[in-house]
Amino acid sequence: MSVSQDIFRAALLDAAQPVPEGLLDGQGRAAGRRYNVYRNNVAVSLTEALEVGFPVIRKLIGPENFKHVAGQFLRVAPPTSPLMMFYGSEFPAFLRDFEPLQHLGYLSDVARLELALRQSYHAADAEGIAADALAAVPPEALGALRLELAPAVRIVTSDWPIFDIWRFNTSENAPKPRAEAQDVVVLRDGFDPEPHLLPKGGAAFLTAIGKAAPLECAVDAGGDKFDLTPVLGLLLNTNAIAALHPTGPNHRPNHRPSQGT
Amino acid sequence: MFDTQPRFPELPALPGVGYKPQHFAAIMADPDPVGWLEIHAENYMGAGGRPIAQLRHLSERFPISVHGVGLSIGGEGALDPDHLARLKHLINWLQPTVFSEHLAWSTHGAEFLNDLLPLPYTNATLTRVADHIDQLQEVIGRQMMLENPSSYLAFAESTWAEPDFLSEITKRTGCGLLLDVNNVFVSATNLGFEPRAYIDAYPLDKVGEIHLGGHDEDEDDHGAPLLIDSHGKPVVDPVWALLDHTLARSGPRPILIEWDTDVPDWPILAAEATRAATALAKVAA
Secondary structure (H helix, E strand, O other): OOOOHHHHHHOOOOOOOOOOOOEEOOOOOEOHHHHHHHHHHHHHHHHHHHHHHOHHHHHHHOHHHHHHHHHHHHHHOOOOOOOHHHOOOOHHHHHHHOHHHOOOOOHHHHHHHHHHHHHHHHOOOOOOOOOOOOOOOOHHHOOOOEEEEOOOOEEEOOOOOHHHHHHHOOOOOOOOOOOOOOOEEEEEEOOEEEEEEOOOOHHHHHHHHHOOOOHHHHHHHOOOOOOHHHHHHHHHHOOOEEEEEOOOHHHHHHHOHHHOO | OOOOOOOOOOOOOOEEEEOOHHHHHHHHHOOOOOOEEEEEHHHHOOOOOHHHHHHHHHHHHOOEEEEOOOOOOOOOOOOOHHHHHHHHHHHHHHOOOEEEEEOOEEEEOOEEEEEEEOOOOOHHHHHHHHHHHHHHHHHHOOOOEEEOOOOOOEEOOOOOOHHHHHHHHHHHHOOEEEEEHHHHHHHHHHHOOOHHHHHHHOOHHHEEEEEEEOEEEEEOOOOOEEEEEOOOOOOOHHHHHHHHHHHHHHOOOOEEEEOOOOOOOHHHHHHHHHHHHHHHHHHHO
């Protein structure tokens, strides 16, 4: 009786399946619950990885509920890579579609923020540009300038107050969440990622910057109410701009489709 | 084969510990009696950030043993080329003193199951494992060490005893072995064999590193003890005794304390390492 890895795997995450035949104890008897050690190891280790990765979700729904949800998730979306630090990228979508949690509409977006923090933590290092580098750019060249963001920068947009919810569940004496939509940028000055609340238009601006749009076009993308100064100050203060790339005027029309004749 | 050589060409026959980030400051301040560190390869495959920075720092001061937990050397499928490339990258920049992996499988199709799953000891498994080790050693350009597993069950189809199986793999591939003495004790208890006889049959001349760790206790369907390798407790006395038995035959070896869950404060881990240093002193004298 040969136990292939297909057979061993089939019963591993399905307790309703019988223990494969051909697995024994030391005396030639059926392995029985000895096989459950592997079932348990897989489910527990993946649940723990999700608990470490989504501590705010765990707090929001409670540890027991989280174990239950994680148990369902890991069976439909087991890891596809041995890099457990990145496990759970499909968890936000799973939460969004998970029927019993539909009344907590913000969960999925808070999970996206936690995922962004984790990805930022492991992203490549970058040094910020010198404090005076931007001031050294001639005013007439500023509009065509491209800002290269540090690899650890992440943007999370939401219709929910995700920044407030995250802060309320991670720091003492934080104010209660406001009833508003909030966009967040995760910045990592050094080794510890921090979420920052973005002003109106900030996410659209940063998304455009992330797509290598010249500064002028990115500001346009931010909309009428977008104020560049505080966002630029935040990026500079947290070493989130890795490089400045001047672009010639020839590059500009590509990023300004609305300016057509 | 490489432009650069490891800063530390050999693991010293001293205690080492599995590195945990929460111990960074304590280790840098006073590592005694720890002489080297082990890391899990997969935890250092991100692009950057604190993990990589800490590892760079540690590698300047300590010999590093890189221990893979995700290659699935015993898998029925091919080794994951992406993961091989990641291992090669890590080994190239870090230049660790040694690299080891497990006699186990963990990948099935596109899935990674995050556990060390067991293998039947057959000729087919032997050929497959040896082929995968050949491939790995070719990719990383150096010898690896293969670790004996903790067993909770046996396969009816097995035709090899585990020490003979491992011995044959070393002959076919030229790989070294990592001997986990706690795993021997766990498997011996679970499957009812004599742990000292296992050690006596093990090719100790191929052993470049020893592992010790704690285990949990459970029972099987018949009320027989079922030990579970958990790395969450101190090493038990019978395992220390089995270490003495091993060292008396092998001579001094690098000994790692593995403590991966419910990780204690540094002094408790350092005390376990001190106990390993005492065991080593007995055979050095």
